[in-house]
Amino acid sequence: MRLSTANTYEITISTLQRRQQQMQTSQQQLTSGKRVAQASDDPTAAAISQRSDAQIGRIDAQQRALDASRNAMTLGESALGDSTDLLQQVREALVAAGNASYSDAERKGLSEKIAGLRNQLLAIANRSNGAAGFLFGGQGTGGAPFLDQAGGVVFSGTPGTQQTGNAQNFQLSIDGRAAFEQARSGNGTYVTGPGANLITGGAPAGWIDSGTVTDPTAITGNDYTIQIGGSSPSQSYTITNNVTGASQTDVFTPGKAIGFEGMSLSIAGAAVDGDQFTVQPATNSLKVFDVLDKAIADLNTPLRSGAQIAQSNSNNLRDLDAVMANLQNVRSQVGETMNNLDGIESQMADQKLNSQTAQSNAVDLDMVQGISTFQQQQSGYQAALQTYAMVQRMSLFQFLSS
Secondary structure: OOOOHHHHHHHHHHHHHHHHHHHHHHHHHHHHHHHHOOHHOOOOHHHHHHHHHHHHHHHHHHHHHHHHHHHHHHHHHHHHHHHHHHHHHHEEEEEEEEEEEOOHHHHHHHHHHHHHHHHHHHHOOOOOOOOOOOOOOOOOOOOOEEEOOOOEEEEEEOOOOOEOOOOOOOOOOOOOHHHHHOOOOOOOOOOEOOOOOOOOOOOOOEOOOOOEEHHHHHHHOOOOEEEEEEEEEEEEEEEEEEEOEEEEEOOOOOOOOOEOOEEEEEEEEEOOOOEOOOOOOOOOOOOHHHHHHHHHHHHHHOOHHHHHHHHHHHHHHHHHHHHHHHHHHHHHHHHHHHHHHHHHHHHHHEEEEEHHHHHHHHHOOOHHHHHHHHHHHHHHHHHHHHHHHHHHHHOOOHHHHO
């Protein structure tokens, strides 16, 4: 088969154009660093890149939600720490108020100090989260979650916690009711307290401590009444189970432990005939601000007997320790949430890196190979140009004129 000169030139020009196009494509890849610039370059690699890009976008969105949760939990943990510090100051004031040498005026001064600390604590309970919400607003509230009303401070929010709503569901708030209004009363198992003197109708002359649990399996959860009978030194106590009606009587010695049905407690002071004391099951309803309000009211009450002062101080310290322990428990939960966020963030970083690696492997250019390919194409293009120049001069007229 013969090829005309014109056909040869056409084929040569086409080859040069193809080589030039290949060089331009390689140059674009070297400039962008991408082997796949559009789906037609490599459909499979483009699909992998799109899936990886979508995964990276989801991880970025989760990271933003995680950052919002971490910010809220950090602020919440700080607020709980501030609350505990204030309550510790209240405790120191209550311990001082138990000094028998203090006058009513001095106790009133301590009540004013506690009132100031109470107001500071209320401000913390209503602290903003910096995003038009409240740290302790629970699942949401139209205004401040804690309202100071005539009957005391009440929680107006919705119990629970706000969540980001994404796949991981990160926490954005703290349940204010659980933190400030659901401490375990008494010693956590039962609550002791003064009754009345059946004979005089007044307050008992002795006072009862918070007690301890000696055998959790023997706790019945019933109500009890303890009554002192007789005169010192020949006194007795009678414990009555108000649910079953059963009772037991034994010799009473002030300050000596009284044990029954898994519990141990003691009654101190100069208890007299007719003094009554109560023992009731504990509940999860002890409120921080109620404890503070009661302590303030007790300290403002003048002309109390030594037994009344000792009993109220003992109960107020017991209740204060309970609400402090509950706040510390919530603070520990928040800390655990922050630890979980750190772990999740590490996992998300690994997932993002894997997606970025898959995307890079699919569409990124191997620079060493790309440069080598470009140089080969450049050499081939230059060789083709030189060949074409030589072929151009190989005409019959040029041959005859030479």
